[in-house]
Amino acid sequence: MALAVRVANLSKQYRIGEARGKVEYRTLRDSLGRLFRRPRSATIWALRDVSFEIPQGQVVGIIGHNGAGKSTLLKILSRVTRPTEGYAELYGRVGSLLEVGTGFHPELTGRENIYLNGAILGMTKAEIDRKFDEIVAFAEVEKFIDTPVKFYSSGMYLRLAFAVAAHLEPEILLVDEVLAVGDAAFQRKCLGKMGDVAREGRTVLFVSHNMSAILHLTQRTLVLQKGRVVFDGPTPDAVDFYLASGFRRAGERRWDQEEDPTWDPAGPFRPIALRVRDAQGRVTDTVRADEAFTVEWEYVLEQPLRGLRVGIYLLTTRGEYVFTSFDVDDVDMYRRWEERPPGRYLSRVHVPGHWLNEGRYILSVNASIFGVRTFFHEENALSFRVDPTGVVGAQWSERRLGVLRPLLRWEILRNA
């Protein structure tokens, strides 16, 4: 088997403030000022000594928490930025999709943008000519192809942007989370297209937070943690490793501002900790199937907020949603907490026993004002296990199908 990608001791150092565009720019005065002060060695390694090899035709996933270095890795491989140390060799034409719709201009029509965007992604005019009809059909924008895209709905815009990218035919494809956008139907379509690409024998590197997409599309996955590869192996094992690791303490996720400033530290919402407590109130990562448990999220509001909702998503490790729930779902609660004054808060939800099936679950969290602003969002914030102890139907030792395993009220009527 031929080699597609070789990465050797790849490292990337950022000056603090440089990474993730925290400091947007410097002014001349800052630099002049710096001349007279001792240089501070505030640097971080976004990537450290990353090495791996990918044979041609393999589809590889890359997972890790925010700030683990996933995007930096793809940026280096796609030549957007240079490494500080180490090197990478790419054997084949590379197409990178770090974002869809790069270079789209609102004033230009769909047709014009297809050509422009295609050229930016590295397609020749002849290639675009050849695939033009296919792209338009895939995006389902035939009727609006000569309308400026500023008049497109966000869905149409997205479909067109992805359609151009999807018709790039590189030998090595680098993809960063582009599937996280769009409605469910469109996501399915994108996943389908990705699957096709994989089946055509092309090499794909795929960064995602979506565990089900990773499980579905890839055979092998790298887990990054603080810039290092901490796991490299079959995808199911990697997903398990990822979900079980990285949490300071079983059953609790704390947000430490210095280490992981992925939210706006100056913003009004500051997360502190997310915990799972069993029926006895102990923080744990394993709850009994027959007992209720609580999920609590501690946070601080720096300013009064109107219309805030704080909630959790419960998912299986396969990435299927079990439910979504917000602390002001109840109309009375909604009225009571319409305006929240500043202060330290705890939003707690009680999940009944005899309800979830045994297995591992993932909690994602979200704090937002609906339709206005998202203050905080984290996928895979915490994982916990539902222990089979006292599971419904324990009289038969069998694995039951289904996410839920509820104890429902049955009636048995004889000779009815």
Place this chain on the structure above:
Amino acid sequence: MTSRINPNPKPYYIVRPPGRWGFPDFRELWQYRELIYFFTWRDLKVRYKQTLLGVLWAWLQPFITMVVFSIFFGRLAKMPSEGLPYPIFAYAGLLPWEFFSKSFNKAGRSLVMNRPMLTKVYFPRLVIPLSVVLSSLVDFLLAFVVLAGLMVWYGIAPTPRVWTLPLFLLLAAAVSLGGSLWAAALNVLYRDVGYVLPYLVQVLLFVTPVVYPTSLVPEQWRLIYSLNPMAGVVQGFRWALLGVGPGPDLGMAISVTVTLLVLLGGLVFFQGMERYFADRV
């Protein structure tokens, strides 16, 4: 992990830490010629989209400036114009000047304006300022038609040395690109540059013989005056087309030398700073 799966042929490309400073890879730039074309085309397309007069603006802008200059400098200030009608004298200077000032102003900001692309896609970054200069060149060529019309109107025949005009146009393009490379790269690191550019262009207009003839500049200052490369360009235009003012002399040689230094230095500087673009822009 370091086991060799297969000793391969040549990699398509290798990513390494930035090396020593040097010139951009012109072969690669040539491979990206279609992208240069598309960016230029986008610039022009967007500039005249949703305007009532569309591409007429390429004619109107320098024409209106010429009329204003003719009224204030020609009529009121009685500025000498080497024996030519002032409008045609001013317009012949305005054309290369507008080409430069438009390119420099826009290309100098072009990297920052295209930030999303710089952080998401790879292509030689030189493509961006280069295509801005090219799109200004198209505007120049359009506006040139008006100059031809003016010459017919005033009954002025071009000189036999009009064939040198493309050389001066090339010089103007070199000044524009060279200056833009410095400005664009610096602007990524220091946004101050974006604020300074319009003033710099204004000051340069005063030390370029656009509204006045070079003969107005005292003899002993001429050589220092020629350090402004646009002085050479504008003089050259009038000399080649209308047959007035100094032709290729020591001053012109100085202008050309400065231009080459600005351009070559700009290419090296731009290439050297490219390593910082994606992380700092």
